[in-house]
Amino acid sequence: MKKYSISHKFLFFFNSVFAAVLLFSYILPYVSPKTIPFLSIFSLFVPFLILVNLCFFVYWLIKMHKNAFLSLLILSIGWFVSTPLIKFSNKDVILNDDLKIMSYNVRLFNHYKHEDDITTEQKIYEFINNEKPDVIALQEFYNSKLLDINLPYKYIKTKTKKNKFGLAIYSKHPIVNSGSLNFEHSANNTIFADVIVNNDTIRVYNVHLESLKLNPKKENFGEKSSERLLKRLENGFVKQVNQVELILKHEYSWKTKKVICGDLNNTSYSWAYKQLATNKKDAFIECGIGIGKSFRYVYPMRIDFILTDTKATINQFKTYNKIKLSDHYPIMTRLHW
CATH class of the missing domain: 3.60.10.10 (Endonuclease/exonuclease/phosphatase)
Known part of the structure; x- marks a missing residue:
């Protein structure tokens, strides 16, 4: 059984925390701030959470480690249930009567x-x-x-x-x-x-x-x-x-x-x-x-x-x-x- 270093375990712990918080944030658009005002603050940090999970995914992918699947899963869920942070293609049409x-x-x-x-x-x-x-x-x-x-x-x-x-x-x-x-x-x-x-x-x-x-x-x-x-x-x-x-x-x-x-x-x-x-x-x-x-x-x-x-x-x-x-x-x- 392969033993992992303390730094490895430390990184994956923080990866898990950021992944869990991002997953939780997907419900925020459906909860009125009047219900629990404090929770609404997390909506401001969702772009940051997405970027952090993206960094973790890339890090584990470079290491070719299965831990990459955690952030990939959370980011994939967000792609379907939330608004996109990044758009990879655009539409650019110009009409005279626009x-x-x-x-x-x-x-x-x-x-x-x-x-x-x-x-x-x-x-x-x-x-x-x-x-x-x-x-x-x-x-x-x-x-x-x-x-x-x-x-x-x-x-x-x-x-x-x-x-x-x-x-x-x-x-x-x-x-x-x-x-x-x-x-x-x-x-x-x-x-x-x-x-x-x-x-x-x-x-x-x-x-x-x-x-x-x-x-x-x-x-x-x-x-x-x-x-x-x-x-x-x-x-x-x-x-x-x-x-x-x-x-x-x-x-x-x-x-x-x-x-x-x-x-x-x-x-x-x-x-x-x-x-x-x-x-x-x-x-x-x-x-x-x-x-x-x-x-x-x-x-x-x-x-x-x-x-x-x-x-x-x-x-x-x-x-x-x-x-x-x-x-x-x-x-x-x-x-x-």
Whole structure:
């Protein structure tokens, strides 16, 4: 009987722990954060858990050891029951009558100087105008004096009349109706605009769910700081439940063409995403490629989404991961009905 070294046993023990946690995380989209708020925190770490199990699989495979089957089994289960972390192929079709929709959390156009470059705000406008979206949904919008977005129609909703922070939808096509869901006890919100395209009305929701305020540069995982961080995350997830339920009630009555886009402040392995994406198409899953990372965090996190009704044809999806003007990357899709 072959004896294994202590390091071998140590590695397989940790492999087993990470595999078990990943397997457990597959049920998280089906459990409301209101039930056990702490469990919802694991939805943020699923991309990390997938990568760790992938590393273990490769390690054992190189060693030609049967331990590789553990992570392979867990990853295979996830491929069928969960949303993919990585897309290996994409669809890229361009039609003249496509509707180009962009979503971008602009972090207040660098109002608080998170970026050292003082021209960040103008560069964001230049990027948007060069890409020429037909509709753009902006989260963490700031109603700046320098605003220069070359789209004729807009709906801007700030949290109060006095401040300049909020959400905005800009459109190449006329906006005939608009409104706000007005999240209570939150700095976040969701707005919508009904856009007329070729004599058809398309409702666009701009969603910004409760912020979790994750910042890898500032997080301190000491004992007291960790407790505060976990409590903040739990409270944020519970608030997201109320906000998602409000969105679902509002969009239920709109039976025709719709797009839900924005910053969910949560991953595709969460309850919030599962609720909003049910009976819809996810533009990244339909046409994206790669890991779809949309938030500049220490490991891949896709928290910005464009979802459509099932009748829409999604022809293209882009994540602009070279545009580092915010803590989020802009995303854009081409849609056709």
